[in-house]
Each structure stands twice: as C-alpha cells, then as structure tokens.
Amino acid sequence: MATNGYKVIGTRPIRHDGVDKVTGRAIYGADIQLTGLLYGAILRSPHPHARIKNIDTSRAESHPGVRAVATAEDLPQAADKLQDLGESIVNLRDASNNVLAYGKVLYKGHAVVGVAATSLHVAQEALELIDVEYEILPHVTWVMDAMKDDAPILHEDMKTTSMGEETDKVSNIANHFQHKIGDPDKGFAEADVIVEREFTTQTVHQGYIEPHNATAKWNEEGQLTLWTSTQGAFMVRDQLIEILKIPVSKVKVVPLEIGGGFGGKTSVYGDPVAAVLSKKTGHPVKITMTRDEVFEGTGPTPASYIKVKMGVTNDGRITAATTYMAYEAGAYPGSPVGAGAGCIFSPYDIPNAQIDGYDVCVNKPKTNAYRAPGATNAAFAPETVIDEICEKIGMDPLEFRIKNAAKEGSRRVDGPVHPRIGCIETTEAAKNSDHYNTPLEKSIDGKLRGRGVASGYWFNFNGGKSAISVSVNSDGTINMLEGSTDIGGSRASISMQLAETIGLEATDINPQVVDTDSIGYTDVTGGSRTTFGTGYAAHATGQALIREMKERASKLWDVPADAIDFSDGVFSYKDEEKKRGTFKDLAKQAGDTGGPIVAQVSTNPDGSGGGAFATHICDVEVDPDTGKVDVLRYTAVQDVGTAIHPSYVEGQMQGGVVQGIGWGLNEEYIYNDAGVMTNANFLDYRMPTTLDTPMIETILVEVPNVAHPYGVRGVGEVPIVPPPAALSNAIYHATGQRLRDLPMSPPRVQSALAKNGE
Amino acid sequence: MSKKVQVQTTINGEEVEFLCEPRHSLLEVLRDNIGLTGAKEGCNNGNCGACNVIMDGRLVNSCCVLGVEVDGCDIQTIEGVGSPVQLHPLQQKFLEHAALQCGICTPGFIVSAKALLDKNPNPTEHEVRYWLAGNLCRCTGYDKIIRAVLDTAEEMR
C-alpha cells in the first residue's frame, strides 16, 4: 500500500533486475566472454616513491603467449587540465599518469607496465620477466609529516595554492582554503565552556566485493568498444577520450552490471591500458584486478588529522566553532577536504565559525570518493566534541542538537544556504525512538555497556544530467532506456517514478541501462543524485508521454488536446463516457493515431538532491580485558525526502551504517616503515561480517525535497557519516575513555583503558 | 605451462568433461571453461565467499579448489539452485526482502544459505550469522539477508 496518496511510490515491488541477480545470470564486467580474448595484467611499483630510470620488457615480450606490452610512453601526454567528472574534479594529466606511471612512481602499487597474453597466468608470469630500474626516493605516508618543510616532495612542480592564489612554495600541500562566517574570536569570548580536541583517521577502502575490470576491443575502423563495471559509462568515455586522445565518436562504453562502487568506480584505472593493448594486438583484451591491486591501485578515502574547537553557553547554545582539517589526497591532489568542510558543522546553525582545510599529497594511492566523501572523517570530530560538551553542561545530546539545529535558511560555513531540510525532524524522531527510550540493560558478565548518539550531514549533489528514452509497446507497457548504472536498485526506483507519473504499475516498465551510443549524456551514479536526477528525468518523460497521449486522444475523440484532462491515471474529455481511457487503452490504438509512441528527455534540474541529515543511536558492549567492542543495538534515523522504494532506502541506510561501523572499529590501511601496505587483503583488512553487526533498525523521516516533483532526496551517502562518532561516544559512556583516533580497534581500546584506569 | 588434465564431473546434475591445467582453480574452470559465471572472484583467497559452490554436499570456496581435484565429484553452483521455471524459496525471499543491492555477493550467499538449510532446517539467527560469516557483503549491512534466510527456513518447514 503506497503512502502519501501515491499509487506506486512507497510500495515495494520486486526489482526488475532481481531474478537475473539471484540466479547468477546477470553479467558483470568480469563475466564477459569474447572471441579471441586476451588477458591483461599490470606490473606495479614495489616502492612508495621512486624515479623510473629504465623499463626493459624484452624478456616478457618473448615469453610464449605474450602478445603486447604497454607503458606510459604509449599514452599521449594528457593536458594539465581539470574536468568535472561527476563525483570529483579530475586533473587529466594526473589521471593519465595514475593509469601508467610517467617518470616517477608515487605509491607502492602504482601501475607501470601492462601486458596482454593468451591467459591470465601467462600474463602474470610475464610480469616477473619485466625489469624496471628504480632510483628509490624517500617517502612520506602521513599527512602531518607530508606538510613539514623537510618532507619528501612528490611533485617538484606543484606549488601550494592558498586562499585561492598560487604561492611560490613547492610543497606537498596542494591547496589551503578557508571559510569564515561571523567573528570566531568574539564568539569564543561569549562562551561559558570551550572544548578543543584533535582527531586522526586512517586510510580506508570502499571495499566493494567486485574488483575493477575493463574489456576493450577496437574494430578495423578505429572504433573502440569498452565493457566495464562502472558508476558512469559517460564518465569513462570522457576520461578515455582525453587520456587516449581519440574522438568521442569513436568510443562506445558499455556498462555491465556493477558489483559495488560507493564512489570508488568513478575513475578509469585499467581501462586505457586495456584499450592500448587491444589496439596493439588486434584482439579484445580483458583486465581484471586482483584484490590486493584493488587495495593498492585504486582510490581509497583519505587518512586525516582534524582539530575542532567549540564554544557554548551554559544553556547549550553554540557561540563559535573552528576547525583545522588536513586530508591526505594520496599521490595526486584532490582529496574531498572541500566536501568535508561543507559538512563538518552543517547540522548546526553557528553564528561564528572558521574552517581551514588542507589538501595534501602523500605516497599512497590517489584517493577517490567513498560514500559522502570527506564527511565521515569530518563528523567524527565535532560529534564527539559535542558529546563532551553536553556532559560538561549537563544537557541531553539530542536536545543540544535540536537546540542548535540547522534549518531552512541557515547558512553553512562554506557558504550555501540550507533549503527545506529535515534536520530537526530527524533528531526529534531519534529522541522519540524506541531505542532511545529503552534503558540499556547492564551486562551480566563484567563487560561494560554504553550508549552513544551522533548526527551527520551530506549535501547530496546537484541533479546533474540524465537522459531517458522510452518506447511504448502496443499493450501499454514501456521500454525505458536510461544511462544511470545501477548499483543499488535505482533501475526500480526510476521505473516507479515513471509509472507513478502516467498511472501504470512498476511492472509495466521494462528498464534497461544502456551504452553511451544508445542514450543521451548521463552523469555518474553517485553523490546520491540518481534517484533524484534520473528520477526527475523519468517524471519529465512521463509528462512528455502524457502530452503525446493527449495528442493521440485528441485524434481519437476529435477534441482539442488541451481540453483533455489526465488525472488518477485516466485521460478524459469533460464527463463524456466514450471519451475516457487509461494510458494502456490509448496505447493499444497507437497505430491508428499516428504510429509508435516514443519520447526522449534530457534533464539537468536546478535543484540538488536536497541535503540529507541523519542521527544515529548505538549501544555497545566493551570487554575491558581485551578491548573488544561489540555493537548490541543500532538505530539509524534519517530524513529521506520521499522513500520511492522503502526497502532500498532502508538498505542504503543499513549498508552505510555497517561500512561506518567497520571504519570506526577495525578498518585501516596498515603501513610499515617501508611505506608498504601490509594488509592488502580481506583477511587483514577487516570489514564487518554477518557476525559483527546486529540487525540495523531504520527510521525513515519524510521531509519532501522541494526541488523534485515527488520530493525525492538523496539517501545513499549520509548513513556512513555518524557511525564512528556514535561508536566513540558509546565507548566513552561504557568505559569513561574517549577515543579520538580511528579505528577504535581492540588494542587501542584496551590500551586506553589500561593507561587511564576504568 | 604444463599438460592439461582431463576431468569428469557432474555439475548441476549434468555430466561435464573439461580440460584444464593443474594450476587452474575450480572457480576459473567454472567461469572460463564452462561458462558458468555465477560464482564470482572477490578475493581469490577464501575470505569473501563470492565463489561458493557446493561440492559433494559440502560448501566450499571454489577459489581454494583446483579444477583437477574435482574428478568424479558432484558440484552445485548458483545456476543449479532453483530451476528455469521456478525460483528456489531462498531466491524468492531474497527478492521479497530486498536482500541484495549490487548483487555480486548474492550467488555466494544463496549457495551458502542453501547449504545451511539443507543441513539445518531450523537455524537460530546466531547460527545463520555464524554459517554466513565467510560471505562478505558490502552493500546491505546483512540485515535483510539474515531476515530472508530465516524467513525461508520458516516457510520451508
């Protein structure tokens, strides 16, 4: 039964691609088989920082079964130019050098040589026959070290940009920006209580179960087809044409099903290498990554150092807040520190605030987006400082958040003004939740229990460009082609929005995600924009179909089209009995009224996904002897705009929460002194298993987003923002120890307890 | 490259014969030789379960089995769960509960859960979680998967 007067929106139909996925029939990127396929493998740098003196591939090239090799020499030098690729701005020269190292390797795992051979095993054998001569350079793998004057420099030609101006200083600091509102000094002077704390977080990976893959094939006319699992087929095409310097008309990207992305599949890695090898061999070439390559050769999220200072009055009003945020960009500039700055204080209405943000290069893989990029690191700091403040002034932490909540019209420290948002509604719902009002029972066996809360915000991207193309079948069902690759069920929610608009069932829509030749330009699936942006296009498509149907009805009924009414799924002319029909009725007569009915729409709405707020409640149990933290109960409360398909909204929330729990309790890249990641596998990079989390309760608050006809608000990202802070607060309330360094793994918890007593 | 070995086995109820090198894993053979791409490679070292198949009635990670080891064995993959005309109750419940988002881990989970229910038709939530601990999912947070398996068990009893 739908809600809010909708017929389809709010129901839970089986997703259209579901049967293929539960039967194993769905074709993901690595599943593709082509005649004459060759397999590629990539030789990667063993050093975190080195100059490439020489590459000798002769022994590899003469190994039986090897057909071609590729290095950076095979890529035309990309322009030092920025491009907006949907989730982040990318410098194309950096992107190209990241694909195959040019001159220097900047992290252990940096790709240096590609090889194509008759089997993957042969290709991997060939890698051992390649001789690369390196001049090893000193390396740096922590942001604060990289910012020092004597730090090893990654890019000798990179000068710090500070406050918008390029300085003369060559350093690893790519950018320093500052946002300021009001007068923080004055604000702190007005405060009764001031707390200032420092925090660190470690490098963390999105952890999608499907490794990256790309299969490239050139035909005799110089047309390149690339099959891949990606969050954006057009984004891949954009990057390929720039990196390979080929015309856009010569490239077709076919997105296959994708096994998780979370922002990490918004850049090309092996794709250009596969393309080069395919061109050289005249055969299709498939390159898939192994798991350790995924860890070491793709884009994790930054490690960071954050300092937060906050001042409040005794009655719980925030008078000032400042922060220093230094994020690791990895080997090339472009960390999400700016996005983090847009989120860090944004659940609150603070009159005086200042943010200083630093984007810093280190000898680690170039970072990429990870679900609300930058926001989780950011929230960890103020959400725990607030908890400390609330204890000092004796105020309930949710009451505090409501009292200082951001509202429509509140200004974020980085400038934008909040539109209609659900911040207060979300926090109130948390306060009234069953979880929050159920006392936490004591442990029976000497373990310590505690409850913590935390909030978070993610701004959600602008709607972006989406295209939809539909054709109506004679029975009134609709074939819908769209370009938003489906990582979480968006095919279904977009179909539902189209169905709602024209009075059909979700099952009447047959959605397909198609290649870049078959649909208009569509931005990446990411930034929580898809259900909003492509849904917006679906609604517009529905409107276009309604207009067309009215024209058809006008012919049938011999009345003016603009006098025809469409409501409740029925087209009608005044009250006339014979002049009524549903979409399906009219579709059956398409042949008589002008032929097949089609529509094509391309949208780029002004509004954004609306800004999402979340408040989470977490109960933990800590074993003081071992430092082990178990999550007993977890509730995620979130403003979801309008839940198109509630099951998938809940799923986004639960998935984000569990990623956040992993980030908070166990996940980290562990580097040794040689600058090498020692845990590049699923055994020692510890993501939560079924046994590590309880059921995740979800409370969906619906404050419709005014920028969308159905009130859709992006929901996918904010759920990962509060968990580390919620856990830290819960651990504090269980043990009396505040942990400010992630992850809060057992050794760290046990050490904090042992040092400071319980 | 060493000489290929001829292997005879039963896969999803049908006799299958294939040639492979000793170093080819069962996962590679299923995907590349036989065209059964339902089992996936997630980690290639036994830590994620995306490659799960049932071998002689036991759940195994096909990335940790060599193709040459399965001569004379009976193998069930995701393609053998349910039939072309009727989904297995687990598959149906996964759909109803929205227990999948990207779907890459789903074949592994379904094969693994089937192996559980074949052995223990009335598992507790803890038993389900324990059995499935070797199957990693990054999208769902596991909640709906566990519910789907418990619901299936109840329905099948």
Add this chain to the structure above:
Amino acid sequence: MHAFDYATPQSVADAVVLLNEHGENARVLAGGTDLIVQLRENRRRAEVVVDIKGIAEANKLSYDVSSGLTIGSAVPCYRIYGDAVIAAAYPGLMDATSLVGGTGIQGRASLGGNLCNGSPAGDTIPPMIVLGGVARIAGPDGTREVAVEDFCTAPGRTVLAKGEFLISLHFPTPEEHSGAYYRRFISRNEMDIAVVGVGASVVLCDDHSRFVSARIAVAAVAPTPLFVRDAGDALTGQAVSDESIQKASEIAQAAARPISDMRGTAEYRTHLTGVLTRRVLNGAVQRAKES
C-alpha cells in the same frame, strides 16, 4: 600461479616415493586452503603437487574408547565436527575445527594441513597439543611418531624431512573428569587469524575440587605454537580456584614471547595470553565438571 604437475598417489608408499624424488620441489595437497593460496601468491613454490586425498590412511576418521581417536591428515574439519560421537568426546577439538576460516574453508581444510602449514597462529594446534596429540609420519625410512607439540620448528617449518609426509593424528581417549577448551582472540567475530589462541585440557579429581593434571598451549606468541608445560604443571594437585588458575595464567603469560605485527603488538599479545588462559582454563574446568 606458476605451472606445476599434479599427482594423485593411491598409497602411502607411492606418495613417499614421489616426495622423496622431488624433495623441496614437491608440496603435499590435502584441503588446499593454505597451499593453493600460497602458490597463487608466490609464497610457496612447487613443481609437483602431491594430492594425498586418494590415500586411505589420510582419510580415516575413527574413534573408539579403547584405542582413542585417529584422524587422517586429509580429513576436513566438517567431517570431524559432523561426527556426533567424536564431537561429544572431544569438544576442545570442536572449538577449533568449527572456527577455522569460515564454513566454506571448513569444507576442505584439515587438521593435518593446519599442523603442516606450521603457522605459529594455527588454531587447531593448541587443542591438539593439550589433548596429547601424536603425529604419525611416513617417509623413506618407514614411519615415526612425533608429539604434536614438537612438530613445528619455526614459522612455516616442521620436522618433516625430505620424502616425509603426515599420515594421521592420534589422540588418547579422554580421561574421566577431563575437559578441554580452546579460545582465540580476534578483532572481528570470525574469519581472522588468531591474535592469541589458548588451548587447555584439565583432569580433575573425582569430586572436582582439585586438579589432577593440566596441559596448556598457546598460539601466536612465539615462533611456533607453545606448549607451556610449567603452566599446566603448576596446577597439579592444586585446588580448583581463581587463585590457582590465576597463577597458571601468569606462568603462561610469562612464557609468551610474541612479536609485534599488524595483528597485534607484543605487549597486547602478552596481556591477552594471561586473559585468555584464565578464561580457557575456566572453560576446560566447566567441561570437566560436566563430562
């Protein structure tokens, strides 16, 4: 993976001939959950992989009260915990076999393989030690027996000489009023390599008030799994009490000489040794009382 040949000897003698012929270039394959991954990741090399699953003695699983428990070296974990009689008689062994690597791994991995892999963190090794396990080895000079606590010699290395392989493991029938228990500490709740693992086996007197004897072994705190004889001996004749258990756990903790690595610091592991030994001894005592 580098190419290798694959052999399936059908008898102990045939296997010994093959292994003797190829020496360091041959590797024995049982469950494969360690070896296949190691070959793939180039951590071990082999020109010949010798699959022993065709050898009857390697697949044997039998228990009777008079002769004890025999487990062939290739018997997978699931067969062991799937046998109701064996599971009831050796719960300490079940603790380990049911947590190794996850359900899919347990479908293939064997105790013999875990022992021969020689990891200081091998979960099944402490329970095998405290249960008095004996390894039967076949080689060019015939068969010989080695106590499980003497089997591993260094990380990844064992007493197996050229041409030798492990045929089976043997455990005496549990005594009356005895109980064994194994627990490890890991950062998640499953799927991790032990940061520290402790196994204990205790025998109590008739009224359960005193220890008759005890054996304690610890994983992941030394180059090999450690049989801490002194810790167990300290319980002989002692009252079953928090004090005596505390004393034994302190001895075990003092014997630990762990390294710091990505799974834990030396300091943390040493601390955990004490904590776990206490908990495991209590668990073993509880089982002894219920036996």
